[in-house]
Amino acid sequence: MIRALVAFLVRLATGVRLVADATAPQTRRIYFANHSSHLDFVVIWASLPRRLRDHTRPVAAAEYWEKDPARRWIARHFFKAVLIPRDPKRMKSADPLGRMIAALEEGADLIVFPEGTRSYGSVARFKPGLFHLASKRPDLELMPVYLENLNRILPKGELIPLPLMGHIVYGDAVPVPQEGEGKPEFLERTRLAVIALSHGTLTASSPDDERS
Amino acid sequence: MMKDPELLFLLGGVVAVLLIASAVTRLLIHRKGVNPTLENLRQRVNAWWWMMLVFGASLALGRSGVFGFYALLSFLALREFLTLSPTPPGDHRTLAWVFFLILPVHYFFAWVPWYGMFLIWIPVYAFIFIPVRSALAGDTDRFLERTSRIQWGVLTCVYFLSYLPMLLELPIPGYAGQNAKLVFFVVLVTQISDVMQYVFGKLFGRHLLAPKVSPSKTREGLLYGGAAATLIGGSLWWATPFSFPAALAMSALLVLAGFLGGLVMSAVKRSLGAKDWGRGIPGHGGVLDRLDSILFAAPIFFHVTAYYFTTNMAVERPQPEWIRQLLTPWGG
Numbered sequence: 001m002i003r004a005l006v007a008f009l010v011r012l013a014t015g016v017r018l019v020a021d022a023t024a025p026q027t028r029r030i031y032f033a034n035h036s037s038h039l040d041f042v043v044i045w046a047s048l049p050r051r052l053r054d055h056t057r058p059v060a061a062a063e064y065w066e067k068d069p070a071r072r073w074i075a076r077h078f079f080k081a082v083l084i085p086r087d088p089k090r091m092k093s094a095d096p097l098g099r100m101i102a103a104l105e106e107g108a109d110l111i112v113f114p115e116g117t118r119s120y121g122s123v124a125r126f127k128p129g130l131f132h133l134a135s136k137r138p139d140l141e142l143m144p145v146y147l148e149n150l151n152r153i154l155p156k157g158e159l160i161p162l163p164l165m166g167h168i169v170y171g172d173a174v175p176v177p178q179e180g181e182g183k184p185e186f187l188e189r190t191r192l193a194v195i196a197l198s199h200g201t202l203t204a205s206s207p208d209d210e211r212s
Numbered sequence: 213m214m215k216d217p218e219l220l221f222l223l224g225g226v227v228a229v230l231l232i233a234s235a236v237t238r239l240l241i242h243r244k245g246v247n248p249t250l251e252n253l254r255q256r257v258n259a260w261w262w263m264m265l266v267f268g269a270s271l272a273l274g275r276s277g278v279f280g281f282y283a284l285l286s287f288l289a290l291r292e293f294l295t296l297s298p299t300p301p302g303d304h305r306t307l308a309w310v311f312f313l314i315l316p317v318h319y320f321f322a323w324v325p326w327y328g329m330f331l332i333w334i335p336v337y338a339f340i341f342i343p344v345r346s347a348l349a350g351d352t353d354r355f356l357e358r359t360s361r362i363q364w365g366v367l368t369c370v371y372f373l374s375y376l377p378m379l380l381e382l383p384i385p386g387y388a389g390q391n392a393k394l395v396f397f398v399v400l401v402t403q404i405s406d407v408m409q410y411v412f413g414k415l416f417g418r419h420l421l422a423p424k425v426s427p428s429k430t431r432e433g434l435l436y437g438g439a440a441a442t443l444i445g446g447s448l449w450w451a452t453p454f455s456f457p458a459a460l461a462m463s464a465l466l467v468l469a470g471f472l473g474g475l476v477m478s479a480v481k482r483s484l485g486a487k488d489w490g491r492g493i494p495g496h497g498g499v500l501d502r503l504d505s506i507l508f509a510a511p512i513f514f515h516v517t518a519y520y521f522t523t524n525m526a527v528e529r530p531q532p533e534w535i536r537q538l539l540t541p542w543g544g
Contacts, residue, residue, distance in 0.1 A: 017491075162304065
């Protein structure tokens, strides 16, 4: 299949390994990762084994991926992305939460980037989306993912990727919002779960770390 | 290239040694059961099989195959080096030029062969371009350090490594068309030197040579392992253009240069906070972990051999006629 070939080529180019022993989730799974490059969801997608990859859909920014027909085709038909507008005005009418839940109900796992934008060197504060999603569907499995070096392979604003080696770490699932846990606490907890996977590369300094 | 019976004999010899190594490993695992050391040994022997296959395949493809193979190796080595060596976004464009233009053009000059450009493309033109491009990008934070890292990576992973396939182009009297064996000789002696130093180090190693740099390089490992590798290299004198004593001396030179290259790259690795350059080769680490002893050995061996046979590469391998004609409309 073409998808398997593309996944193989992405792994070859970025040096990221296939996570062959990844377990299938009991219900549906949300992969949430740090965001530093447009390559991010491509690499997560490529590192999953076929049985998981086939029903994993990235949640991506509509503004970027709908810019020209080529990108639209890649996002919509190749990766089967759920495209969500980032512009707050468009967001209200697009019902991002509803669309994500609909995708989950259709049997897909989702890849989300709770920072909402690409950051460099640290993990910015998480936007509320993950909290709302996990509150509405407490049966979801939330898996933190750490991506390293991808922002050096394809930084913000660059077109040509460098053939450097990236690294991906999948963590153990974190619990959904607990009884009495507020939104900020949940978001901070999940953010620290991603940081913990970086084994010291990212520091858990002030959550107000600015993005580049 | 592959029709050379001596080369086939050498290849056959290596296959025989690897067969013995595989058999011994199987036997040890059968007797003692699997443990981390034996698992590492099994991985290492398997990796040697693959490396020999790939190297042999490149020889079978002829001159262009060998240059292409080493261009790929340089690419992979540079990739590992620059992955571990932190570079900010300001260097992104510079590195794109390095990977996609400077490296291929260098190997093009080597392949033609145009010795003059092979010699100066990187140390003059690339070394000037790299800081210029980074300066134009505007990021001056730790500028000298960043430029130096990139230059060092290009120098070792591309320039020094390319001296190995360039051995094919040395016009040695009485040895025409046989240079592939010389490439094989260098690779064989440096790798055997690594293995021997490792084995003798494990068996007899007591005095660490540079404990802060490398926890496994010992005086005993270097002396006994190096002596063993020198003798093995000398015993292959018939495949080289050297006499037996000269082959011994060149083998000793390879052992020394290989040891020093490995030592320096260990120091570089440690300063970057890493134990291995990558995970590409199971049991060995990355591509650069295997090549580090060749990096210094190749250029030294090339130039000493060229001097020994008083070859004048600038005369024998000048700018080729077809390139001169391509450039004439501009030069007039």
